[in-house]
Amino acid sequence: MARRVRPGTIQAAIGAAYKGAGGLEAVAADLGVSLSVLSYGTELREDRPGGLGVNYLDRLGRIEAAAALPVAQHFAALAGGFFQPVDLGGPLSGDIHALTREFSDVLQKHAEAHSDASENPAGYTAAEAAAQIKEIDEMIAAASRLRAAMVAKAEGRA
Numbered sequence: 001m002a003r004r005v006r007p008g009t010i011q012a013a014i015g016a017a018y019k020g021a022g023g024l025e026a027v028a029a030d031l032g033v034s035l036s037v038l039s040y041g042t043e044l045r046e047d048r049p050g051g052l053g054v055n056y057l058d059r060l061g062r063i064e065a066a067a068a069l070p071v072a073q074h075f076a077a078l079a080g081g082f083f084q085p086v087d088l089g090g091p092l093s094g095d096i097h098a099l100t101r102e103f104s105d106v107l108q109k110h111a112e113a114h115s116d117a118s119e120n121p122a123g124y125t126a127a128e129a130a131a132q133i134k135e136i137d138e139m140i141a142a143a144s145r146l147r148a149a150m151v152a153k154a155e156g157r158a
Helices: 010-020 024-031 035-040 054-063 065-078 096-113 126-154
Strands: none
Touching: 010 054, 024 035, 054 065, 096 126
């Protein structure tokens, strides 16, 4: 039986991970540990030495947000994706023009990489790919700011 935990906590995330991996029994078998060891992952306790460490990572991320970034990037990569930090402040937060401008920059880098001026007009050189990644990241950040602004509007927070 799953432990009741507060939504939005690391314990809830661990519980969701267990469920996504087939439940406690399946996870215990996959990891070669007992059900009680897994249970520790969804329990906030300070009296066991070592522990799973996630409570400490969660606490550190709450104390210093920058400490959460590499952890988020690590787990996002394990899940087959990536984590893009988003600055939700500033004058361009939620601005559709910022998104279209960043998309335009992506298109410009693409055109440059496939022009006769490129060393590899049929693809991307390593330097062109690196420059394009920077532009794509900026476009994703702009899209994320716009999405966050729309979520806030939809939820009546803005």
